């Protein structure tokens with residue numbers, strides 16, 4: 001029991017250490033242009049549809065059958081290669097997500113159904129790499145709030161098969177209702193989730209979903225763990241259709257005569273413009289993921305444990 005209490009206390013620590021800051025002593029931005037991996041098209045990803053893939057996910061057991069969700073955000077291979085590495089250390093993808101306000105699932109528990117996607121990279125249909133949730137300002141436990149109250153979240157897939165190895169990250173963003181309402185998607189919830197991600201990633205600016213078009217661009221910076229990320233977004237049409245046809249939850253998402261999705265995809269390019277002055281390995285590979293123990297607990301137990309944390313943090 002004593003060792004379990006110790007775990008809980010250690011879990012309080014990330015709350016104190018996540019405050020992110022811009023460090024003016026950090027390295028200056030790299031002066032040379034980022035080079036795309038050999039063969040990757042200039043837009044920084046391969047078109048999934050040109051090799052048997054699709055820009056809609058595959059959702060199990062929809063009614064009618066065969067509905068999917070839009071891959072409405074792409075972190076392109078024009079981003080810094082460090083950002084495209086799926087890790088929390090060294091300014092990797094998970095730290096970028098945290099800078100935007102998103103973290104891994106509640107206590108490492110996977111909830112919600114798996115979706116498939118075929119990115120046309122030769123890997124065929126794969127389940128999402130992970131589900132990432134809005135963290136309500138708390139990278140350690142905020143995603144538990146998201147799981148219960150609903151909110152913004154996304155699944156992502158990496159285009160890394162040997163027929164189209166761009167390394168780009170394809171995201172299916174949607175804003176879900178509370179768990180009590182079966183995690184349906186809110187009205188206009190695909191477009192809004194995309195735009196709120198973009199708004200947060202570019203420093204908290206308002207992105208007006210009623211006026212975005214294939215000429216919209218947004219830029220801004222966010223930081224986490226001493227890494228500052230400059231995000232440049234370009235909205236494009238043509239990858240998805242402006243439609244309700246074939247879209248999961250189309251009845252509740254497309255309201256007031258509007259289509260469930262507007263057909264726009266946010267192409268997201270991320271550059272690291274500042275790094276911690278000294279990358280101390282011992283703290284750099286500190287992870288805010290909960291200890292492995294919790295990933296094997298049944299959700300109910302994990303939740304009970306969660307409710308106990310705030311009390312322990314007060315001790």
Ligand SMILES: *[C@@H]1O[C@H](CO)[C@@H](O)[C@H](O)[C@H]1NC(C)=O
Nearest residue numbers: 113114115116125126127128
């Ligand atoms: C995706 O996950 C489901 C479980 O949610 C599993 O049954 C299925 O085999 C997985 N599909 C692939 C392609 O890995």
Ligand SMILES: *[C@@H]1O[C@H](CO)[C@@H](O)[C@H](O)[C@H]1NC(C)=O
Nearest residue numbers: 134152196199200204205206
């Ligand atoms: C940031 O994300 C939250 C949660 O999705 C959303 O409520 C908020 O409006 C977003 N902020 C901006 C500026 O888009």
Ligand SMILES: *[C@@H]1O[C@H](CO)[C@@H](O)[C@H](O)[C@H]1NC(C)=O
Nearest residue numbers: 205206207208209210211212
């Ligand atoms: C968003 O744009 C629409 C259409 O131009 C406008 O009516 C609305 O007031 C805008 N919303 C905000 C919050 O600025």
Ligand SMILES: *[C@@H]1O[C@H](CO)[C@@H](O)[C@H](O)[C@H]1NC(C)=O
Nearest residue numbers: 213214215235236237238239
């Ligand atoms: C932008 O969208 C308009 C219709 O809304 C379309 O006519 C035009 O071809 C699109 N441009 C590009 C570059 O996709």
Ligand SMILES: *[C@@H]1O[C@H](CO)[C@@H](O)[C@H](O)[C@H]1NC(C)=O
Nearest residue numbers: 212213214242259262263264
């Ligand atoms: C989508 O189509 C509707 C008409 O069905 C149109 O009003 C709207 O401007 C289109 N949106 C975009 C982003 O092209």
Ligand SMILES: *[C@@H]1O[C@H](CO)[C@@H](O)[C@H](O)[C@H]1NC(C)=O
Nearest residue numbers: 280281282283284285286287
């Ligand atoms: C951090 O990672 C390095 C190797 O990458 C390892 O030598 C070191 O022990 C790790 N530190 C902690 C605290 O895990």
